[in-house]
Amino acid sequence: MEEKNRFVIWGRNPIIEALRAGKSIEKILMAHDTHLPKELIKLAEKNKIKIQKVPRKKVEEIAGTKKTQGVVALLSPIQYWNDNDLIDEVIEKEGVLLVMDHITDPQNVGNMIRTAEVFGVNGIVIPRERSSPINEVVVKASTGAVFHIPITKVGSLRQFLERFKKKGGWVMAVEKGGKPIHKLSFPFPLAVVLGSEGKGVSKSVMDTADLVxxxxxxGKVTSLNVSSATAIALWEVAKQHWIER
Structure with a gap:
């Protein structure tokens, strides 16, 4: 096996070895017409890594070769934090979390991570499903900020936020229909939630919000790009969290 770049590996045995070694893998793509070894499937399940079925052509395009054995893995350039450890860290520091509610555009994800790091956010939470992987596009858009801020991936944002609240945290959703953000007094530790480009903050997450x-x-255009909205929201939070203290 050869590597096209450091974010991609292919072939059954190399992927099994990567899983055994505890490498941080975003997801595994398998061709519709292939069958994976039971060991690979079990290791992926144990590590909570999604296996997605795609056309063989897609697998070969990502790998840059036809010698893939029908499977390719997307490696993460970062090591994810344990979600409970991140909760404890943010609670202890009375800090700020940025929660990305199913943001699928890697450019937006990278921009949001960069903004979060600049404004002193203590960690980032990303759902495992329906979210952009942390890939080379995200790394570039973040200008390397992904390497300087704790990031965790969770199966359920709602359950994560409920655990965060039980330990003393507060949840704020940035969404239409709430109070003007510049007039709010923010409680800390605080999780700031921004929703997907098209659907906004999901209902299950909105149900956990202490404030909106x-x-x-x-202007006549009544919406902002999510990365722009993130910059505005985190600036307002930063002013109260550390700038004007």
Whole structure:
């Protein structure tokens, strides 16, 4: 097996060895017309790594070769934090979490991570499903900020936020229909939730929110790109968290 780049490996045995070694893998893509060894499937399940079926052509395009044995793994450039450890860290520091509610555009994810790191956010939470993987596009868009801020992946944002609240945290959703963000007094430790580009903050996550913050808008276009909204929201939070203290 050869590597096209450091984020991609292919072939059954190399992927099994990567799983055994505890490498951080975003997800595994397998061709529709292939069968994977039971060991590979079991290791993926144990490590909570999704296996997605795609056309063989897609597998070969990602690997850059036809010698894939019908399977390719996308390696993460970072090591994810344990979610409970991140909760404890943020609670202890009375800090701030940025929660990305199913953001699928890697450019947006990278920009949001960069903004979070600049404004002193203590950690980032990303769902395992329906979210952009942390890949080379994200790394580039973040200008390397992914290497300087704790990031965790969770199966359920709602359950994560409920655990965060039980330990003393607060949850703020940035969404329409709330109070103007510049008029709010933020409680800390605080999880700031921004929703997907098309659907906004999901209902299950909204149900956990202690407060809803809205960015006032005056123009004819009544929405912001999610990375722009993140910058505005985190600036307002940063002012109260550490800038004006």
């Amino acid at each position: 913050a809205t960015i006032p808008m005056k």
